[in-house]
Amino acid sequence: MGGGNRFQEPVRISRRRQVRKDEEENEVNESFKSPNLEAERRRREKLHGRLMALRSHVPIVTNMTKASIVEDSITYIRELQEEVVNLTEKLHEMEEAPLELDEQQQTDQIIKPEHETIDLKEEMKKLGIEENIQLCKIGERKLWLKITTEKKPGIFTKFMEVMRFMGLEIIDITLTTSCGATLICSSVQILQGLCDGDSVDLEQTKEFLLEVMRSNP
Amino acid sequence: MGGGNRFQEPVRISRRRQVRKDEEENEVNESFKSPNLEAERRRREKLHGRLMALRSHVPIVTNMTKASIVEDSITYIRELQEEVVNLTEKLHEMEEAPLELDEQQQTDQIIKPEHETIDLKEEMKKLGIEENIQLCKIGERKLWLKITTEKKPGIFTKFMEVMRFMGLEIIDITLTTSCGATLICSSVQILQGLCDGDSVDLEQTKEFLLEVMRSNP
DNA sequence: GCGGACACGTGAAAC
DNA sequence: TGTTTCACGTGTCCG
Numbered sequence: 001m002g003g004g005n006r007f008q009e010p011v012r013i014s015r016r017r018q019v020r021k022d023e024e025e026n027e028v029n030e031s032f033k034s035p036n037l038e039a040e041r042r043r044r045e046k047l048h049g050r051l052m053a054l055r056s057h058v059p060i061v062t063n064m065t066k067a068s069i070v071e072d073s074i075t076y077i078r079e080l081q082e083e084v085v086n087l088t089e090k091l092h093e094m095e096e097a098p099l100e101l102d103e104q105q106q107t108d109q110i111i112k113p114e115h116e117t118i119d120l121k122e123e124m125k126k127l128g129i130e131e132n133i134q135l136c137k138i139g140e141r142k143l144w145l146k147i148t149t150e151k152k153p154g155i156f157t158k159f160m161e162v163m164r165f166m167g168l169e170i171i172d173i174t175l176t177t178s179c180g181a182t183l184i185c186s187s188v189q190i191l192q193g194l195c196d197g198d199s200v201d202l203e204q205t206k207e208f209l210l211e212v213m214r215s216n217p
Numbered sequence: 218m219g220g221g222n223r224f225q226e227p228v229r230i231s232r233r234r235q236v237r238k239d240e241e242e243n244e245v246n247e248s249f250k251s252p253n254l255e256a257e258r259r260r261r262e263k264l265h266g267r268l269m270a271l272r273s274h275v276p277i278v279t280n281m282t283k284a285s286i287v288e289d290s291i292t293y294i295r296e297l298q299e300e301v302v303n304l305t306e307k308l309h310e311m312e313e314a315p316l317e318l319d320e321q322q323q324t325d326q327i328i329k330p331e332h333e334t335i336d337l338k339e340e341m342k343k344l345g346i347e348e349n350i351q352l353c354k355i356g357e358r359k360l361w362l363k364i365t366t367e368k369k370p371g372i373f374t375k376f377m378e379v380m381r382f383m384g385l386e387i388i389d390i391t392l393t394t395s396c397g398a399t400l401i402c403s404s405v406q407i408l409q410g411l412c413d414g415d416s417v418d419l420e421q422t423k424e425f426l427l428e429v430m431r432s433n434p
Numbered sequence: 435g436c437g438g439a440c441a442c443g444t445g446a447a448a449c
Numbered sequence: 450t451g452t453t454t455c456a457c458g459t460g461t462c463c464g
Binding site for chain 4: 224225226227252253254257258261265281282283284
Binding site: 043046047050051053054057058066067070071073074076077078080081083084087088090091094156157160161164169170171172173174175176177 | 260263264267268270271274275283284287288290291293294295297298300301304305307308311373374377378381386387388389390391392393394
């Protein structure tokens with residue numbers, strides 16, 4: 001890009017307009033026409049100020065030119081929008097746990113990576129409690145599990161005992177209690193047993209966890 | 218704001234310039250001067266296009282005018298920036314767990330809401346292990362605690378047993394294991410005991426947790 | 435001197 | 450009515 005890089009300084013110096021070259025030659029000459037002259041001046045000034053303000057809000061400016069300012073601001077807006085999308089995505093990823101009970105149906109569809117998902121909701125309903133267990137195989141020797149149950153003291157301890165007994169090592173786990181309900185999400189590493197050839201005996205794991213749920217410590 | 222709301226349509230119709238009113242009167246008249254006429258035209262066109270593009274990237278536009286477009290885009294950029302800040306803040310809040318061990322010093326300063334923070338790092342160091350316990354009172358009957366320790370099987374179970382024994386109800390808890398280390402963050406509700414008048418016996422809680430750390434199940 | 439970028443003053447249109 | 454915004458053509462600067 002060639003030409004004048006910097007903004008051209010206004011012809012007038014102060015607030016009031018200064019005589020231009022034309023008017024210098026023949027001072028008042030015809031003077032006349034300028035119904036909206038100053039108004040137009042103010043308008044230009046305003047737009048100029050806005051553009052400078054816009055420029056000050058954009059971190060990276062390739063060029064001082066007006067078009068470049070607007071262009072850069074567009075790309076910046078795009079970057080910001082994408083960043084917001086990514087962040088909310090990440091946030092929702094981590095917020096998977098504190099879902100409302102009603103929203104679980106959605107989760108059932110979203111999280112179904114490799115293997116089948118065992119949904120015991122109906123079976124739990126027969127027992128009169130709103131319990132729900134989901135198991136997913138998310139890797140060669142990794143499981144993802146989610147448990148919703150009533151808040152019962154000691155159930156978490158028993159859960160941990162079962163996990164340890166089954167040779168499942170907790171990689172990470174979150175527990176949240178709200179309104180008398182408990183939600184547990186966890187990824188576990190399979191240390192021993194449970195492996196039947198290439199796959200994991202999800203049924204056995206389910207049974208053990210069910211036992212924990214049913215027990216009243 | 219009075220005047221022309223919509224952008225004025227260009228005088229010329231097609232690509233090539235169209236005669237303006239001045240030139241209509243006396244066709245070729247003097248024709249002459251326009252060394253950069255078309256260049257200027259292209260420049261205006263470009264800026265106009267950029268502004269329209271900018272407008273298309275801003276969801277809320279109060280007015281079609283140029284200055285308004287720029288102004289709205291500024292406010293939009295501000296909103297986006299603030300949103301990004303808030304989201305990253307939230308994200309870091311939730312990511313408190315998988316902090317590097319070296320970064321704990323920062324956390325010690327950041328999270329110090331109401332009561333004193335008990336840092337046992339030196340004491341742990343004497344024992345030759347990189348263990349760290351922090352307790353904070355975050356409410357009338359609420360504690361926030363953070364434990365970093367070696368990854369030892371069964372330590373989590375024992376931790377849960379201690380919590381239950383002390384009458385501390387887990388509100389929420391996260392456990393993360395990485396590189397042989399375990400990080401536990403949890404908020405707990407104080408159900409019974411532990412209360413000494415208005416404050417909580419953090420020392421006693423600390424001792425119990427310390428016992429869990431030292432035990433080798 | 436050519437091309438790009440700017441401020442300027444103006445007529446017209448929209449409200 | 451007047452005010453506001455626009456596109457236009459021009460002079461001018463700079464690399």
